[in-house]
Amino acid sequence: MHPLSRNDSSKPWDFDELIDRSGTFSVKYDLRRMLFGTDDVLPLWVADMDFRTPPFIMDALRRRAEHEVMGYTVRSEAYHLALMDWVGRRHGWAVEKDWILFSPGVVPALSMLVMAFTRPGEKVIVQPPVYSPFFSVVKENGREVVDNPLCWDGECYRMDLDQLRRVIDPQTRMIFICNPHNPVGRAWGAEELRALAEVCLERGVLMVSDEIHCDLVLPGHRHVPLASLSEEIAARTITCMAPSKTFNLAGLATSHVIISDKGLRETFHQTLERVHVWLGNIFGAVAAEAAYTGGEDWLREMLDYVQGNIDFLADFLQNNIPQIRMIRPEATYMAWLDCRALGLDDAGLKDFFIKKARLGLNDGPSFGLGGSGFQRINLACPRSIVEEAAKRLKEGVNNI
Ligand SMILES: Cc1ncc(COP(=O)(O)O)c(C=O)c1O
Secondary structure (H helix, E strand, O other): OOOOOOOOOOOOOOOOOOOOOOOOOOHHHHOHHHHHOOOOOEEOOOOOOOOOOOHHHHHHHHHHHHHOOOOOOOOOHHHHHHHHHHHHHHHOOOOOHHHEEEEOOHHHHHHHHHHHHOOOOOEEEEOOOOOOHHHHHHHOOOOEEEEOOOEEOOOOEEOOHHHHHHHOOOOEEEEEEEOOOOOOOOOOOHHHHHHHHHHHHHHOOEEEEEOOOHHHEOOOOOOOOHHHOOHHHHOOEEEEEOOHHHHOOHHHOOEEEEOOOHHHHHHHHHHHHHHOOOOOOHHHHHHHHHHHHHOHHHHHHHHHHHHHHHHHHHHHHHHHOOOOEEEOOOEOOEEEEEOHHHOOOHHHHHHHHHHHOOEEOEEHHHHOOOOOOEEEEEOOOOHHHHHHHHHHHHHHHHOO
16 A cells, blocks of 8 residues: 555545556656656646546446447437436536537537637637637637636636627637636636626627536535526527546546537537547446436535645645645636745746646646746645645745
8 A cells, every 4th residue: 555545445435545547648647757857746737636436437337348349339318317417406407418419528529619610710719817728729720719818806716898898809709618717716606607698699709618617616616507597698608518527537538518509509510420529439428327327425525525635735825835825716626826926937937846846737827818927736636645745845935
């Protein structure tokens, strides 16, 4: 057993357990040298978890594997019902089966949505600092990114709707909304979303709501699906969801695009058929069904554990490294660290984290405007790892 392990085998799951992921072709571990120039960093970057994928999902996968025939397979009725039930029960949104389309990932879905609903040269709005593929899927398809940066009111990040009105022009077709928002951790409220949708409806901007983090709202907060707010909003909204972040299934490449409007759905379906990815994979479907059927207890306990990690690190920073301030997330297992008081420029900050603190985090500027002076840390890992990260950070700061 790992020396830092607090493994307790009497529990069906143990978030303290340390699992060696190196050598499994894990992006988070095995691409460290490529990304940070060294393997000697604690990897707290890409958004997957160091927790075991839950046992009820692994059991379902094993059962399916035992059949030993892996031919072309479609998603079952039970898969659709489990998803509809989950979204209805947890988020109060009544989704119909016909509205659900498959995508091998949310980022591929965003890219296909750009292809389906915009033409080369047209514009897509993003609200930085935000998940970096929001920029790349627009640019790589030959469309133009328009920034509507979030604003910080001293307490909280907010969407700037006056600025949004100003940046929309006749070439603007679409907006990517990150709900909840990675990396700042906002779980947008109904009123904020309604106000945003009002501008988009008034100006004919199609709303794409990336809700991949919707199940990761932390205790005391709630997710509001944008399309659940009204039929009028739903008719101009495309929602992306997935079990991948929630249940640590990113390697199974399975997500859902939910579109209530028939015309929008048919247009997107044509793009899906053109790129021939609608079939998906057997294990992704089996895992998603198991997750949405039996995932509630595990998810609640996992989120409580992550909240404990967030509280630990926030307190540690406040008491030991006041130059680094955590913007406490309302959702997601990532925290946005304001490091501006360290007085380093962006290259210096990046260097500090890699060489002095020996931590592999996501660099703030990769999230676009508003990212300078920040780093994003992934806290979906055993507490002992967070403690080790805190210790390394303190030693690093003492060494600046
Ligand atoms: C907002 C957001 N969308 C999409 C993704 C990735 O989606 P996928 O792996 O399904 O392409 C992430 C991963 O971190 C994310 O934060």
